[in-house]
Amino acid sequence: MKIKIIINSPFVEVNNGWAYRYVNLLKGLMQYFSLIIFIPGSIEKLKQQLTEATIYGFENSLPQKPVFNKIKLISSFIHPQKEKIYLPGYKYYPGYEDFISQKNVAADVAIYFGLDSMIYYGQNDKTPVIFCDFCDSAARDLANQIKAKKRNPLLVFVDLAYLKRIKRRFVSPQVKVIGITDTDCAFIKKSLPHNPLITVPNGIQNPSINIDLKLKYESDNLIFVGSLNYIPNMDSIRFIVEEIWPEISARFRKLRLMIVGRNPGQAVTGLCAHDPRILLHANVESVYGFLGKSKLFLCPMFLGGGLKNKVLEAMISYTPVITNKEGAIGIPLINREHGWIAESKEDFLK
Numbered sequence: 001m002k003i004k005i006i007i008n009s010p011f012v013e014v015n016n017g018w019a020y021r022y023v024n025l026l027k028g029l030m031q032y033f034s035l036i037i038f039i040p041g042s043i044e045k046l047k048q049q050l051t052e053a054t055i056y057g058f059e060n061s062l063p064q065k066p067v068f069n070k071i072k073l074i075s076s077f078i079h080p081q082k083e084k085i086y087l088p089g090y091k092y093y094p095g096y097e098d099f100i101s102q103k104n105v106a107a108d109v110a111i112y113f114g115l116d117s118m119i120y121y122g123q124n125d126k127t128p129v130i131f132c133d134f135c136d137s138a139a140r141d142l143a144n145q146i147k148a149k150k151r152n153p154l155l156v157f158v159d160l161a162y163l164k165r166i167k168r169r170f171v172s173p174q175v176k177v178i179g180i181t182d183t184d185c186a187f188i189k190k191s192l193p194h195n196p197l198i199t200v201p202n203g204i205q206n207p208s209i210n211i212d213l214k215l216k217y218e219s220d221n222l223i224f225v226g227s228l229n230y231i232p233n234m235d236s237i238r239f240i241v242e243e244i245w246p247e248i249s250a251r252f253r254k255l256r257l258m259i260v261g262r263n264p265g266q267a268v269t270g271l272c273a274h275d276p277r278i279l280l281h282a283n284v285e286s287v288y289g290f291l292g293k294s295k296l297f298l299c300p301m302f303l304g305g306g307l308k309n310k311v312l313e314a315m316i317s318y319t320p321v322i323t324n325k326e327g328a329i330g331i332p333l334i335n336r337e338h339g340w341i342a343e344s345k346e347d348f349l350k
Helices: 017-030 044-049 070-078 096-103 115-121 138-147 153-170 182-191 213-217 231-251 266-272 309-316 345-349
Strands: 002-007 034-040 054-058 109-113 129-135 176-179 197-199 221-225 256-261 278-282 296-299 321-323 339-341
Touching: 002 017, 002 115, 017 034, 017 044, 017 129, 034 096, 054 096, 070 153, 096 115, 109 115, 115 129, 115 153, 138 153, 138 182, 153 182, 176 182, 182 197, 221 231, 221 309, 231 256, 231 266, 231 296, 231 345, 266 278, 296 309, 309 321
Parallel strands: 002 034, 002 109, 034 054, 109 129, 129 176, 176 197, 221 256, 221 296, 256 278, 296 321, 321 339
Antiparallel strands: none
16 A cells, blocks of 8 residues: 655654654554655655655745735635635645645555645645544644633634634545544534544653662652743743742752753743753753653643643653643543642642
8 A cells, every 4th residue: 555645844853742743653654554755845854764765855945924914814714725824833835736746646545744734735636545634733722822811812713713714615524634632633623523533642652761760759850841942831831930930949949940852942041041950951862861860740731732742751751740631631641640630830839
């Protein structure tokens, strides 16, 4: 069987949950099927990950960035055009769809990674069976913004209506949609009630690390790990540093807080700069060495969607987790057995 894969953005490295997800899904599929992969940009680094796959790179591709204004948004809502979609994170590469068509690849199944990939490049696909892996639900993230009081609810409702309009306009009912958790699929179902939905959760590989549990639990380290330029993680770090840490650090003078991950911006570095007991470890090779010497993993999540790989990484490294219901979605985390579920500042401090 031949499977055609359409990826929506250049591959740099496995440096976030999204890249980790699709690379590992493709590694699994490659054991059984022939893969023909299309991706904007260079294929060199992806080829190192997927050595047996046929990969076509759309070179010299620059994303088109539509200039936003209210009139264009209203026009796009009334008469949606795929080249003029105003959704955060959506990048359209002019000529990429023609590049895919010109290769004339015959396949039994097509898999599109990302809703924007399906919208921008899948309209003329005649493959008998088509999947679209949404990974997580943008609608769930928008709903969380209202719940966390991060934006004006009226503006979020407009975004939700626009997102639903775009999905229904460009995603055929025949497309089989993959969500990362049952919760994400429930949000997707509201926009695409007639599409078949499948839940395919994330997983992580066993890191095969040796952990001295006695030293670990006697340590004075609390930890948060994640992509440090991802807005939901930045919000989580702000909550830890501003709401939780001042009282914890005053009570327990020996404790240290480690913030570990890739690509911290000015906001994160600024949060970590005012206390010498807050240690920022940026762009590390692996988080497991830091998890292996931490007493607790703090993970208050209020934004975003999907399944939190960081929680799985903590659990596999025997690090007790303190998170909230949002952080535990899709994970069989049992309160007071694998960690604790806390919903407020006061609960976290207990």
